[in-house]
Amino acid sequence: NAGVTQTPKFQVLKTGQSMTLQCAQDMNHEYMSWYRQDPGMGLRLIHYSVGAGITDQGEVPNGYNVSRSTTEDFPLRLLSAAPSQTSVYFCASSYSRGTDNEQFFGPGTRLTVL
């Protein structure tokens, strides 16, 4: 299994540009989520999904959209990039309800907005 994969690894955007961060998992996990990590800080939840077709907002959802059309994929869209969105973005997945809450994290996407 590849686990949780994220692309791209690095990205530089200009203010106002849009882009999609990709996340995929091959473990048949129902739960997937997106976090951001600013320098020297802990992770903060952006959006999460409890299954295909179901998404919800986390702590810091503004400026981001998500969709979950398949179990495997959970892309994160930046609608109009701003310098405040410069951060490292981590995707995570976990097993379905009824099992322990061990989350598996991807390697991250490092985003810089100029």
Next chain:
Amino acid sequence: DAKTTQPPSMDCAEGRAANLPCNHSTISGNEYVYWYRQIHSQGPQYIIHGLKNNETNEMASLIITEDRKSSTLILPHATLRDTAVYYCIVSLRYAGNMLTFGGGTRLMVKP
């Protein structure tokens, strides 16, 4: 979710036990204590979790006080590769209850 308090940094000598404390005085009866770590800038890695009994796995041991208001993660023989930020998180057990990360403890293992 209950909040946690951890020291911002700790040092440990290589080969010695690393004891990382965590306070979670507002934990509720059905919340578990989870520990994750983040090595350099990689994605966080699950270490261990527990409810009220002490737990041990191949990576670490978790000691939870009887009143459940605090816990200690123990790395029995720390190596340089254990240098990382360690996060103590209180959460409901079942998947889907998203994790709330605090600042964590930066553990530096020194030769």
